[in-house]
Amino acid sequence: MANTHRHAYNIHDLRTLARRRLPRGVFDFIDRGTEDDVALANNLDSYRRIKLRPSQLVDVSKRDLRRAVFGNTQSMPLIIGPTGIADILWYQGELALAMAATRAGVPFTLSTSATTPIEAIFDATQGAMWIQTYLWEERRHSYAVIERARAVGVKTLMLTVDTAVMPNREFNARNGFVNPFRLTPRMTCDVLRHPGWLAGVMGRYLFDGGIPRYANYPQGMNARITGAPVRLANAASVTWADVDALRERWPHTLIVKGLMSAADAEAAERHGVDGIVLSNHGGRNLDSAMAPIDVLPEVRAALSKRVTLLVDSGIRRGSDVVKAIALGADAVMVGKAALYGLGAGGEAGVSRALEMLRDEMDRTLALVGRCSFNEVDATLIARPGL
Numbered sequence: 001m002a003n004t005h006r007h008a009y010n011i012h013d014l015r016t017l018a019r020r021r022l023p024r025g026v027f028d029f030i031d032r033g034t035e036d037d038v039a040l041a042n043n044l045d046s047y048r049r050i051k052l053r054p055s056q057l058v059d060v061s062k063r064d065l066r067r068a069v070f071g072n073t074q075s076m077p078l079i080i081g082p083t084g085i086a087d088i089l090w091y092q093g094e095l096a097l098a099m100a101a102t103r104a105g106v107p108f109t110l111s112t113s114a115t116t117p118i119e120a121i122f123d124a125t126q127g128a129m130w131i132q133t134y135l136w137e138e139r140r141h142s143y144a145v146i147e148r149a150r151a152v153g154v155k156t157l158m159l160t161v162d163t164a165v166m167p168n169r170e171f172n173a174r175n176g177f178v179n180p181f182r183l184t185p186r187m188t189c190d191v192l193r194h195p196g197w198l199a200g201v202m203g204r205y206l207f208d209g210g211i212p213r214y215a216n217y218p219q220g221m222n223a224r225i226t227g228a229p230v231r232l233a234n235a236a237s238v239t240w241a242d243v244d245a246l247r248e249r250w251p252h253t254l255i256v257k258g259l260m261s262a263a264d265a266e267a268a269e270r271h272g273v274d275g276i277v278l279s280n281h282g283g284r285n286l287d288s289a290m291a292p293i294d295v296l297p298e299v300r301a302a303l304s305k306r307v308t309l310l311v312d313s314g315i316r317r318g319s320d321v322v323k324a325i326a327l328g329a330d331a332v333m334v335g336k337a338a339l340y341g342l343g344a345g346g347e348a349g350v351s352r353a354l355e356m357l358r359d360e361m362d363r364t365l366a367l368v369g370r371c372s373f374n375e376v377d378a379t380l381i382a383r384p385g386l
């Protein structure tokens with residue numbers, strides 16, 4: 001079972017393998033969007049609608065996928081984005097994501113809701129990690145986490161701002177996948193039908209000292225993920241004043257994730273951030289959200305080159321990455337593509353996902369007559385409607 005990812009040819013195949021291995025509640029938690037999954041589907045459709053205009057008779061025999069992001073050269077323009085409680089997909093899944101990213105030469109972003117300590121991820125990535133945070137109503141809790149990350153040596157902080165309230169993920173409630181987890185009869189049947197996951201993930205945790213806890217929440221809040229309801233760190237009161245406060249506290253790279261308009265991107269630049277992630281949270285929050293790739297050109301036009309522009313939500317193919325760079329992104333982030341790999345085969349599955357995306361980027365570059373991402377720009381994009 002652990003090697004089935006070898007028979008996967010693309011991210012979609014990894015998704016199919018992950019669906020087989022994981023209990024329904026766990027799979028839906030990573031795979032679905034929110035409400036009617038409209039934003040989720042539109043994220044994918046938006047990439048499909050964009051067509052490329054190749055140049056022929058160009059010598060593309062020497063290709064180079066490397067890209068500098070915030071001054072660091074990566075093997076390709078991709079970052080693994082923050083995804084909470086990935087440890088339920090695979091035993092020590094967050095470490096697996098981090099190690100696969102590091103082996104592939106790209107950064108890994110640790111979520112606030114991680115169950116692996118910042119220090120362990122920092123060691124596993126040899127420092128090539130970013131950290132994501134939300135803000136608790138009492139800001140001092142978040143500042144404590146941020147201070148801990150700074151002391152460890154983390155150099156890139158990402159503030160997620162698109163989750164003012166908990167999204168309406170009805171499927172999670174239906175599956176009994178709620179905070180805290182309750183073992184409903186339906187969930188018990190679901191889990192028993194997946195003995196490999198039960199023994200290989202939950203069994204190992206129980207053997208190892210218990211159900212994972214939020215490892216980086218402030219003292220007194222690091223509850224078990226199955227414990228009492230946790231006060232999640234997404235305050236509805238977050239404003240630009242919070243961005244200013246973080247800017248003052250954080251001397252290194254500061255990114256705001258979850259913007260979706262040129263006006264907000266301009267404001268972010270005025271407030272001194274170093275980078276922006278255009279994101280609709282993979283379609284998991286506002287079901288009527290537009291696709292980030294569709295607002296990318298106007299946001300790029302509104303920003304100076306000082307601000308690094310990242311985009312996520314809907315990347316499933318290397319050609320999607322080429323499209324995002326052509327429309328003005330400096331790099332992309334992936335959430336589900338890496339999680340499908342993790343759910344299918346742990347660290348090897350994540351490595352497989354990254355390798356597939358890399359091969360597809362390389363092949364797409366060759367087929368459109370470009371040798372590197374430096375040669376990728378809007379001339380590659382066909383007029384809408386073609």
Ligand SMILES: Cc1cc2nc3c(=O)[nH]c(=O)nc-3n(C[C@H](O)[C@H](O)[C@H](O)COP(=O)(O)O)c2cc1C
Pocket residue numbers: 029030031043081082083084111112113132160257279280281282283284312313314315333334335336337339
């Ligand atoms: C299971 C799961 C958990 C997530 N948890 C977080 C999180 O804790 N913080 C955050 O900023 N984004 C979170 N996200 C959103 C991702 O960082 C990213 O924006 C999104 O997955 C990108 O879309 P994609 O999945 O189509 O690549 C999560 C996404 C998934 C699928």
